Amino acid sequence: PLAMGAGFGAGLGLALSSSAFIGGSFVLKKKGLLRLCGRARAGQGGHAYLREWLWWAGLLCMGVGEAANFAAYAFAPATLVTPLGALSVLVSAVLSSIFLNEQLNVHGKIGCILSILGSTVMVIHAPQEEEVSSLESMAEKLKDPGRFIVFAVCVLVSSLLLIFVAGPRYGQSNVLVYVLVCSAIGSLSVSCVKGLGIALKELFSGKPVLKEPLGWVLLVCLVICISIQINYLNKALDIFNTSVVTPIYYVLFTTAVMTCSAILFKEWQHLVLDNIIGSISGFLTIVSGIFLLHAFRDMPFTPSLLPLFLQPARADPHPPWSTADRHQSCQHQPLLPSEDKGSQSAEEEE
Numbered sequence: 001p002l003a004m005g006a007g008f009g010a011g012l013g014l015a016l017s018s019s020a021f022i023g024g025s026f027v028l029k030k031k032g033l034l035r036l037c038g039r040a041r042a043g044q045g046g047h048a049y050l051r052e053w054l055w056w057a058g059l060l061c062m063g064v065g066e067a068a069n070f071a072a073y074a075f076a077p078a079t080l081v082t083p084l085g086a087l088s089v090l091v092s093a094v095l096s097s098i099f100l101n102e103q104l105n106v107h108g109k110i111g112c113i114l115s116i117l118g119s120t121v122m123v124i125h126a127p128q129e130e131e132v133s134s135l136e137s138m139a140e141k142l143k144d145p146g147r148f149i150v151f152a153v154c155v156l157v158s159s160l161l162l163i164f165v166a167g168p169r170y171g172q173s174n175v176l177v178y179v180l181v182c183s184a185i186g187s188l189s190v191s192c193v194k195g196l197g198i199a200l201k202e203l204f205s206g207k208p209v210l211k212e213p214l215g216w217v218l219l220v221c222l223v224i225c226i227s228i229q230i231n232y233l234n235k236a237l238d239i240f241n242t243s244v245v246t247p248i249y250y251v252l253f254t255t256a257v258m259t260c261s262a263i264l265f266k267e268w269q270h271l272v273l274d275n276i277i278g279s280i281s282g283f284l285t286i287v288s289g290i291f292l293l294h295a296f297r298d299m300p301f302t303p304s305l306l307p308l309f310l311q312p313a314r315a316d317p318h319p320p321w322s323t324a325d326r327h328q329s330c331q332h333q334p335l336l337p338s339e340d341k342g343s344q345s346a347e348e349e350e
Contacts, residue, residue, distance in 0.1 A: 011072045011073075011080070011081065012072075012080075012084075014068045014069070014071050014072035015068075015069065015072040015080070015081045015084040016084065016087065017065075017068050018065045018066070018068035018069040018072060018084075018085075018088075019065070019084060019085055019086075019087035019088040019091060020065070020087070020088075020091055021061045021062070021064045021065030021068065022061070022062055022065035022066070022069075022085070022088040022091075023087070023088035023089070023090070023091025023092040023095065023246070024058075024061050024091060024092075024095060025058040025059070025060075025061035025062035025065060026058070026088075026092045026096075026237065026242055026245070026246050027058070027092060027095040027096055027099055027100060027242065028054055028055070028057050028058030028061060029054075029055050029058030029059065029062075029234065029237060030058075030096070030100060030237050030238075030242045031054050031058075031099065031100065032052035032053070032054030032055030032056075032057075032058060033052075033055065033234070033237060033238045034100075035052055035054065059230070065088075069081065069085075070193055070196075070197065073193060073194060073197050080123055080126055082190070082254055082257050082258070082261075083119040083120075083122045083123050083126070083254060083282075084119065084123070085119075085250055085253070085254065086115050086116050086118075086119035086250055086254075086286070087116065087119075088246065088250065089112055089115055089116070089246050089247045089250050090112050090116060092242060092246040093108065093109075093112050093246070093247075096241075096242045100242060102241055102242060105296065105299065105300070107292045107293065107296035107299065108292070108293045108296070110289070110292055111247065111288075111289040111290060111291070111292035111293030112247065112289065112293065113289070114285055114286070114288055114289025114292065115247055115250070115251070115285075115286050115289040115290060115293075117285055117289075118281075118282045118283065118284070118285030118286035118287075118288075118289060119254075119282065119286060120282070121278055121279075121281055121282030121285060122278075122279055122282035122283065122286075123282075124278060124282075125274070125275040125276075125277075125278025125279045125282065126275075126279070134198065134202065135195070135198060135199055135202065135209065135212055135214050135215065138194075138195050138198055138214065139214050141264055141265070142195075142214075142264070147263045147264070148260075148263055148264050151259070151260065151263050151264075152188065155184045155185070155187065155188060155256075158180075158184060159181050159184050159185055159228075162177055162178075162180055162181050162184075163181060163232075167181075171235065171239075172239060175236060175239075175240045175244060175245060175248060176248070176252075178232040178233070178235050178236040178239075179232075179233075179236050179245065179248050179249050179252055180252060181228070181232045182228075182229045182232050182233045182236070182249060182252075182253070183249065183252035183253040183255070183256045184256055185225045185228045185229055186225070186229055186253045186256060186257065187253075187256035187257050187259065187260040188221065188225050188260070189221075189222055189225035189226055189229065190257045190260065190261070191260055191261075191264055192218045192219075192221050192222035192225065193222065194265075195214070195215070195218040196215065196218050196219060196222065199212070199214075199215040199218070233245075233249070236249070244293065247289070247290050247293055248290060251286055251287065251290050254286075255283070
């Protein structure tokens, strides 16, 4: 169990504020992209959004959120900070419905709730990462040829295939292409963030970290990874709905980060059975929520689709029986209406 101390509270507060800023940044950047009337849009490879102040405000909010997220890793475990990013899905969905007029139907709302519940379950059963307290130990893990190097090569090769092969063919019609690029590269950026956090701790403790080449390599890699993420995330936001891009990006990004952390920090090595089941159940709950949000996003959901007992009251074209008729037995009711009986008598006389 996690100790509920001052450090944990600070990490939790930073993680929550990070989700709020990042969720708002999606809406601000989308608002800036929508103002590009007649200019080269990001979806077609243009960069006219660099002259929109709303886009820069969104980028600033994302920077503040990422800085808060970076600081949260110094006070709380990574397995706690990363799943809390699901709250940015809720923030983005609510703000998009208010400021962007993007309708979020009942399926989407249930999907967001399921994503948050699944993240909560993953936080409760989160594995503990292996202790890494210095850049030397970080370098040893990065040099592991059987684990992290193979994972990094697979991430880079798959990202290149998505960018140069799948992007030109399916990038305009499939939301997963550009979001997968952001998520795969994002897993490497989180590893760089963890390494830089360790370097900052050593710097504040008085160690000569600035002379270590690993810290500078991690900084350069982090800048490159963030640049790639921003570019392809802008393309995804310009083409597809914000309430769809945000949760899908969260699920894929969280999955990639968890996989990278499990390989690099060996988080799942000493995990007991109940925590394994809880983590898998939480992940499947998130996937179910994302499926509801993505599969039924274009389906209109009106009150007429509800069951009859849940529909709002409306005028009944067939009013109920009168008070006098309520107590009359059905056996005393005529089998045919009076006009039908009259027509039937006329036929018999003829």
